[in-house]
Amino acid sequence: MGETSDxxxxxxxxxxxKADYLGVLFMRYRHLAFGVAYKYFRDREExxxxxxxxxxxxxxxxxxxxxxxxxxxxxxxxxxxxxxxxRQIKKEGERHQxxxxxxxxxxxxxxxxxxVHLTDxxxxxxxxxxxxxxxxxxxxxxxxxxxxxxxxxxxxSDQTGFTLKSVKSYLQNGKRNLKKLLEERLNQSSSx
Numbered sequence: 682m683g684e685t686s687d688x689x690x691x692x693x694x695x696x697x698x699k700a701d702y703l704g705v706l707f708m709r710y711r712h713l714a715f716g717v718a719y720k721y722f723r724d725r726e727e728x729x730x731x732x733x734x735x736x737x738x739x740x741x742x743x744x745x746x747x748x749x750x751x752x753x754x755x756x757x758x759x760x761x762x763x764x765x766x767x768r769q770i771k772k773e774g775e776r777h778q779x780x781x782x783x784x785x786x787x788x789x790x791x792x793x794x795x796x797v798h799l800t801d802x803x804x805x806x807x808x809x810x811x812x813x814x815x816x817x818x819x820x821x822x823x824x825x826x827x828x829x830x831x832x833x834x835x836x837x838s839d840q841t842g843f844t845l846k847s848v849k850s851y852l853q854n855g856k857r858n859l860k861k862l863l864e865e866r867l868n869q870s871s872s873x
Contacts, residue, residue, distance in 0.1 A: 685705075687706055687709070687750075687751045687752070688751075690702050690703070690705055690706040690751075691703075691706060691743070691748060691751055694706070694743065694744075695743065695744050695745070695746075698744060700740060703736075703739060703740060703743065704736075706751060707736055707739065707755075710751070710752055710755050711732060713752070713755070713756065714731075714732050714735060714755055714756075714759045715728055715729070715732050717756060717759045717760055717763065718731040718732055718735075718759055718763055720763075721763035721764070721766075721767055722763070722766075722767075731759065731762060731763060731766065732759075734762060735755070735758055735759050735762055738758065738762065739755075739758065742758075770835075773834055773835070773845070808863060808866060809859070809863065812859050812862040812863055812866070813825065813859065815858075815862055816855050816858055816859065817851075817855075819843065819847070819851045820851045820852075820854060820855030820858065821855070822837075822841055822851075823837055823841070823843070823848055823851040823852045823855060824851075824852060824855040824856070824859070826840065826841075827852055834848045834849060834852075
């Protein structure tokens with residue numbers, strides 16, 4: 682298939698829907714796709730992920746599309762996907778920053794008004810650890826990775842297999858539940 686033109690490979694793929702044809706065509710320009718992705722992310726792994734994502738996207742989008750130059754179409758697709766991903770990353774970063782700022786203005790993460798310790802015997806760290814054990818498994822995992830290991834939403838998602846949306850939800854609900862548990866503990870210790 683080395684002698685087959687881009688247009689012929691594209692036509693064969695569109696007629697027969699065999700990924701092999703697209704694979705051969707894609708491999709001719711894979712290095713260019715990687716170069717574009719690397720320009721945006723400056724990270725080999727992220728660029729490789731984007732190239733794989735674009736290939737799977739092309740498998741879906743190309744059948745039935747009229748394309749005059751595969752090379753130009755590929756470049757445009759990679760560029761657009763990279764731009765979309767960088768916007769998404771920026772938005773996630775802003776949301777995370779907003780969340781952190783909001784938490785800091787609300788007396789900080791899990792800090793309960795006017796208390797350094799929940800009880801005289803137990804430091805706050807210990808009380809927080811005990812409260813975390815009472816959360817659901819997904820919330821525990823996300824809270825520990827985010828607040829104790831300093832991992833990003835994406836890193837947690839990659840490590841756990843949870844979607845980004847799920848990670849955000851588990852963190853938000855976990856934080857709310859922790860606050861409730863710690864406030865209950867404070868109320869119990871102050872009433873005894």
